[in-house]
Amino acid sequence: MSVINQMLKDLEERNQPASEVPAGTPIIVNQPAKSTSSIVIVLASVVLSMLIAGAVWLYLENQKLQLNQKDVKQSASQGDVTATAVNNNSSASQAANGQVPIKKESSKQETSKQAQVQASAATVNSPERVTSQKTMLNEPESNLAESIGEVVGDVESTFVETNIITTPKQPIVNNVTDKPVAETPTPSASIESSKAESKPSLSIARKQLSPEQLAAQKMSQVDKAMMEGEGQKAEQLLQDVVLLTPMNTEARKQLAALWFAQGQLQGALNVLNQGVAAMPDFADFRLMKAKILLQQNNTQGAYQSLIALPMHPQIEYQLLLAQASQQVGELSASINAYRQLVLLQPSKGKWYLGLAIALDRNSQFGEAVKAYREAIALGDISPQSRQFAQQRMAELGD
Secondary structure, rough: OHHHHHHHHHHHHHHHHHHOOOOOOOOOOOOOOOHHHHHHHHHHHHHHHHHHHHHHHHHHHHHHHHHHHHHHHHHHHHHHHHHHHHHHHHHHHHHOOOOOOOOOOOHHHHHHHHHHHHHHHHHHHHHHEEEEHHHHHHOHHHHHHHHHHHHHHHHHHHHHHHHHOOOOOOHHHHOOOOOOOOOOOOOOHHHHHHHHOOOOOOOOOHHHHHHHHHHHHHHHHHHHHHOOOOOOHHHHHHHHHHHOOOOOHHHHHHEEEEEHOOOHHHHHHHHHHHHHHHOOOOOHHHHHHHHHHHHHOOOOHHHHHHHOOOOOOOOHHHHEEEEEHHHOOOOHHHHHHHHHHHHHOOOOOHHHHEEEEEEEEOHHHHHHHHHHHHHHHOOOHHHHHHHHHHHHHOOOOO
């Protein structure tokens, strides 16, 4: 009751006018509670800072865990693709070699994947990292930006470490198996190789020509070069054809004729000698060789070239053989050559005249007179030849 009375007394004193207040009584003025409001503001700012820091930390941890899970899944899927490609390649090579491929246990791959996931999780949830994160929450508001920067740096380093752990060149798992794990290529290499294989490609296959086909192309170019007056180009093409197809008689003959026309007699003889050695029964090489030798006044060489085929049924060949044989004194060969000419063209009086002269020189006078008479009867000889035949017949007693 005394307390209530005292309070009532105080109220009455306060309600009294200022003039009634006794002198010397102190006047109590109520000051506003500034200290209380300042404390409330400081506490609110601290709580707000802690909430912001906690929200940032939770966001970063969530992003970090999502990145780790994504990397683990990606590495696991790439490892499966790489292992499948390696197994397919190895099985294909073994099948080609006649070997039966041996399937590896899938538990080894799963164990290595689990080990990689545990290693990345251990890196993320290490005690040092948790302690640093707790320290960041207990720091004042002024160091909040620096703490956030450190957390971001830790997340980046963790991401790099996780990549290094989840993509090893040779994953080693303890207490799983004593057999060594086969080295697999990196996922990036396998992905690039698979992309390269999947890309469509256009390949141009060149058909390799045979020597005969190539020689035929060059021969067609020879005719064009000769028509355009390019003798040097034609000469080079003919040499190529002869080298490609040594048995090409037409190219060898054209090359010899070209060199003969250019005055390169020795080169033409070399080409013809090679042809004679390769094809001794081919009369054209021997005939061209004999003409060149006669151009060089080598009658004996021409005779030796032609006598190898004494029965060849060609008028020019037998005529050149008959003339060369008479010049070197081989009358029997000359007589045989003229007899071949008579057989080939029996209506030609000049062949009988040549035969008669050869028989006359070989002292076969009876046969010579018959040949003179036949030449005169055919009448296709010159007047001088007719007069010579009549004179020889009279001298031989006809």
